[in-house]
Structure formats: structure tokens, C-alpha cells
Amino acid sequence: MKTIADVAQYLTDAGVFFMATEDGDQPKCRPLGFKVLIGETLYFGIGDFKDVYKQMLKNPKVEINACKGGEWLRVYGTAVFEKDFAIADKVLENSPLKAIYNEETGNKMMIFHLENATAEFRGMMDIQDTLKF
Secondary structure (H helix, E strand, O other), rough: OOOOHHHHHHHHOOOEEEEEEOOOOEEEEEEEEEEEEOOOEEEEEEEOOOHHHHHHOOEEEOOOOOOOOEEEEEEEEEEEEOOOOHHHHHHHOOOOOHHHHOOOOOOOOEEEEEEEEEEEOOOOOEEEEEEEO
């Protein structure tokens, strides 16, 4: 049985993964790479100045996909933004992203996790394992 650590490792192994949101009647998909597993919670980050953040505020349901060889991972759920910036501050401490997210630029990294989420580990024709979290 898969765990949230397996989800995080899959995303790490894939390198870049993609997150889809909804913008009115148009789906939007973009590449992401940032994620961090703290305890049993997998966090993601996006900029507060980006359209994706505004889209997620209107409709917090998202889907994340990553591919590795002939397999892929689908994760979907409801994004919940953290109110405490401690996670973002810690992540940005020694990161090149600090050049984008800082007091000078006014840009904030908005950290979120998924609730009521499902991760499907998939082959081309079937779901090999499912994790609800």
C-alpha cells in the first residue's frame, strides 16, 4: 500500500509535474517543481502574484499529474492555503527562489496542501494503487 511519502518520491523522481486549475470555462495546466513533505503533509507552493493563485482562490479543486516511463501519477483534491508563512519562510531560506519571493518584490510564496485528496498510481491501462489522504 502506497503512502504520502511514495507520492512525494514519485514527484521528486519525475522532476517536473503539472497542475491543472480552472479559469472560467477554460482549463489551465502549468509545470511545477516545488513540493515539500513535512511529517504526513505534502505541501506545494505558488506565487501570490500569479494567475494560478487567483484561479485556486475561486475554485480550489486541482489536479496534479506526473509521468515516469510508462507510468503516471494523478493526484486530485481541494487546495487549502496555509495561513502561517513559517513553512514558506523556511523553504525560501537558502533557495534561489528568494530572489522572487521577498520583501523587496512584495511577492509571497503561498503554501498549500490538498485535502479530501486521492493519489492514483497508474499504468497505461489501469490504476495500480490508490491512496486517499
